[in-house]
Amino acid sequence: QAGFPLWALGSDDAIALNEAGAVLAGGGTVAFPTETVYGLGADARNTAAVEQIFAAKGRPSDNPLIVHISDTSQLDELVLGVNDTERRLMEAFWPGPLTLVLPVKPGAVSPRVTAGLDTVAVRMPDHRVALALISAADCPVAAPSANRSGRPSPTLAGHVFEDLAGAIDGILDGGPAGVGVESTVVQAGQDGTVTVLRPGGVTEEQLAALAASVQRDPALARAGSADSPAPRSPGMKYTHYAPKGALCIVQGRTADAVSAKIQAELDAAGARGETTGVLSFDEHIGRYRADVAVSLGSLAAPEEAAHRLYAGLRQFDEAGATFILAESCPDKGLGAAVMNRLLKAAGHHIIFASDDGLASD
Numbered sequence: 001q002a003g004f005p006l007w008a009l010g011s012d013d014a015i016a017l018n019e020a021g022a023v024l025a026g027g028g029t030v031a032f033p034t035e036t037v038y039g040l041g042a043d044a045r046n047t048a049a050v051e052q053i054f055a056a057k058g059r060p061s062d063n064p065l066i067v068h069i070s071d072t073s074q075l076d077e078l079v080l081g082v083n084d085t086e087r088r089l090m091e092a093f094w095p096g097p098l099t100l101v102l103p104v105k106p107g108a109v110s111p112r113v114t115a116g117l118d119t120v121a122v123r124m125p126d127h128r129v130a131l132a133l134i135s136a137a138d139c140p141v142a143a144p145s146a147n148r149s150g151r152p153s154p155t156l157a158g159h160v161f162e163d164l165a166g167a168i169d170g171i172l173d174g175g176p177a178g179v180g181v182e183s184t185v186v187q188a189g190q191d192g193t194v195t196v197l198r199p200g201g202v203t204e205e206q207l208a209a210l211a212a213s214v215q216r217d218p219a220l221a222r223a224g225s226a227d228s229p230a231p232r233s234p235g236m237k238y239t240h241y242a243p244k245g246a247l248c249i250v251q252g253r254t255a256d257a258v259s260a261k262i263q264a265e266l267d268a269a270g271a272r273g274e275t276t277g278v279l280s281f282d283e284h285i286g287r288y289r290a291d292v293a294v295s296l297g298s299l300a301a302p303e304e305a306a307h308r309l310y311a312g313l314r315q316f317d318e319a320g321a322t323f324i325l326a327e328s329c330p331d332k333g334l335g336a337a338v339m340n341r342l343l344k345a346a347g348h349h350i351i352f353a354s355d356d357g358l359a360s361d
């Protein structure tokens with residue numbers, strides 16, 4: 001694209017950051033690295049700028065955006081107040097992958113950012129480039145993940161380029177994102193209770209160390225079922241992060257039952273002419289024959305799985321996989337965020353591997 005800047009950050013950092021900051025201040029859109037995933041930023045106060053984010057992503061307009069700040073002094077102009085629990089969480093986890101849903105100060109941001117809610121989601125990213133960009137732009141920066149809506153979130157500048165080149169005003173390339181899954185979105189009560197609306201980079205175990213109690217929004221567990229309540233985080237109701245092929249998660253009582261079921265289904269799919277994929281872990285990946293096999297690292301290292309997940313899902317698309325099966329990882333630590341994203345990518349389709357099948361085959 002003529003005039004489409006991709007600023008690779010190196011010795012010219014200051015020049016790139018100032019140019020990108022000026023684009024944001026002038027009402028444009030810039031993709032930038034954070035410690036979680038790449039975000040697509042715009043001035044949160046500027047409705048025309050925020051509308052460019054929705055247009056570029058193809059994002060449903062009832063899904064509100066997270067506002068990114070570089071200094072807690074920016075909070076005063078955004079929110080009506082911060083309670084003691086929220087203050088404690090900010091002190092512990094900012095800058096970092098924690099987003100707080102706070103009462104919005106009327107008129108502080110475009111209504112397109114909050115999707116008409118009386119709250120605004122705020123976070124301070126733990127990334128040198130993101131913080132410097134927000135400072136250079138000198139405004140609160142609304143930024144969803146910088147992917148086309150429905151695609152896996154970007155963990156490399158190249159992913160942003162694949163999805164959004166030509167639809168946005170520039171990309172800051174700061175290398176691979178660290179955590180690999182998005183921030184944890186929470187609401188916190190004055191009484192110390194913390195409700196997790198979206199699992200993410202800060203784990204429930206970390207929150208529990210500071211909160212009177214931690215609970216998951218009940219809508220998370222039942223998302224996808226007919227009687228499920230509306231989730232408090234509107235974005236959680238969409239099928240996100242989906243690869244182009246059909247993806248299904250296989251679960252069972254034993255790892256051997258799961259592996260046997262996966263291989264049987266892969267063989268049957270291959271015989272039908274499907275291009276097959278399997279998403280597994282180092283401990284099991286050698287068991288499978290498929291056209292594309294992706295490991296998320298050791299089952300004992302959920303932070304590695306989080307780091308590799310989205311790029312892994314994109315690999316299936318690159319290889320043209322049409323039928324993909326995935327193993328689960330333990331729902332602990334960062335594994336909770338990995339399983340949340342994997343279930344959403346699979347549209348909550350789960351195959352259960354029975355032990356009987358294993359014995360009789």
Ligand code: TXA
Pocket residue numbers: 034036037038039040063064065066097099101114117119120121125143144145146181182183184185197198232233234235236
């Ligand atoms: O790590 C992240 O959070 C990344 C990076 C770029 O910072 N951003 C991100 O933004 O994941 P996005 O737009 O993809 O996800 C925002 C999530 C959605 O699930 C949305 O529904 C929820 O936050 N959200 C935003 N405002 C909210 C509000 N006022 N109340 C409840 N949920 C809210």
Ligand code: MG
Pocket residue numbers: 144145153
């Ligand atoms: Mg997103």
